[in-house]
Amino acid sequence: MAYVITQRCCNDASCVSECPVDCIRPTPDQPEFATTEMLYIDPDTCIDCGACVDACPVEAIFSEDDLTASLARYRDINAAYFQRHPLESNFDPIVTPARPPKDLGTLRVAIVGAGPAACYAADELLRRADVEVEMFDRLPTPWGLVRAGVAPDHPGTKTVSGLFESAFRRETLQYYLNVEVGTHITHEELLAHHHAVIYAVGAATDRHMGVPGENLPGSHSATEFVAWYNGHPDYADRQFDLSGERAVIVGNGNVALDVARVLTVDPDELAKTDIADYALDALRRSNIREVVVLGRRGPLQAAYTSSEFLALAHLKGVDIVVDEADLALDAGSQALLDDPKVEPSLQLKYTLAKEYAAGRRDPANRRIVFRYLGSPTALTGAEHVETVEFVHNELVDEGGRLVARATERTDSVDASLVLRSIGYKGEPIKDLPFDERRAVVPNEHGRVLGDDGIPIPGVYVSGWIKRGPRGVIGSNRIDSEETVEQLISDFTAGKLGVPQGDRAALKALVSERQADLVDRQGWKAIDLAEKSAGKAAGRPRVKFTSREDLIKAARG
Structure with a gap:
């Protein structure tokens, strides 16, 4: 076994x-x-x-x-x-990372953000050094996308927050939630109270399609929709038109699959999760029977993972539809599939697509329909989205890469809801340099670089704002370890400034500017109240979805 x-x-x-x-x-x-x-x-x-x-x-x-x-x-x-990949022995001696010498005293670090990248960085610091960590987030709750981005029907993925809760029990880490850096405290003030600051703020905005009609009512980003059904307080008041029978999702990554599932699964199944109550009510009234997932490249290049694609086969009351004609491969894709060194996950993607194409259909079921090799060219409608126009693509080899190129064939599909899911991008951070092309803070292994290409003392990045929006939750662990290694190396080498204010001074400064600061006890109160409400309803938790309710719960 x-x-x-x-x-x-x-x-x-x-x-x-x-x-x-x-x-x-x-x-x-x-x-x-x-x-x-x-x-x-x-x-x-x-x-x-x-x-x-x-x-x-x-x-x-x-x-x-x-x-x-x-x-x-x-x-x-x-x-x-x-x-x-036959297993080969990899037993190299385990090297324990060096700790800073004790005579350097306590390392003080501010971390801006409270999502996975921030939490992995904090965890690594706590293991590596005699350290005091202050974690700042503009929301009254921690965990970032674990709370507001992971689909409600994936509760196992959310258990990673338990790892962080366990690691952060000591007072060596303090929460400054509902505190916005740049509003309640400046970058310079953070540096004045710490040896270093790590920015782990993710990629907060989404990419646009750049087609006519994209701003019509009924057209939204998947980012908004995901935040809405997860109870993010900034999106709780959004409205999505679920009165039609078809929705189109542009893009076919894992987020697109999350959205497709939420739109099609039985709301009674979602009622067992921590989905926002208002979203559950809206989905119970939804008329959507079909979700079309439109990807610009072929079935081998689809951005979703094979594991998420496989999970769709087990949705109750939902047919997964793939057109057999869409599985005809171009020469480049066929060569990729025939390569003896092809990754099993890629083979599995194609095998699953063929199984879905050959699957039986039940007219009573809702449907998730995958369309490949299509790019939207316009959204049309009088006062609301009514149709998605798209062009059929072909894959061509450009410098050894298969890229999508538009053909002369066009098509359209009627839809009353369009959600674009074509990627995230970072936003500039006040007082930090920013690479507009890559939408990241320029850095070298986590050390932030100035306009002259030289590291700025005491300033670091981790997560998507460091490397761009790629990877899954756990990808941030290795990424954060790299950043923390640079930080500790700089501290040991005497390259970091000395804090001018201590913890008490920092707390007094922030409390004066933000009366609704949520600290460790405040978050515990929110967490307990949500879980207690969830227990009564047979759910993991019932989320508070407004800042007012979150602050009220934090105050007990």
């Missing part, structure tokens, strides 16, 4: 170092780690010790005997990886 990693895998590699027989791949030092969809356990080497299960922050690892029907296929998925 072996253990198996499944769909929930967050890629943070916590399990890798815990395995006594070194049978989890890829490891963070391998090239494949940067692009892998998930991690895998070699069934022929696993000794069934369960160490990886205890280390996994998102409950993604199961004994093969305990796999449910929806996860059973992962037994073969894990094994297939090692058929392509």
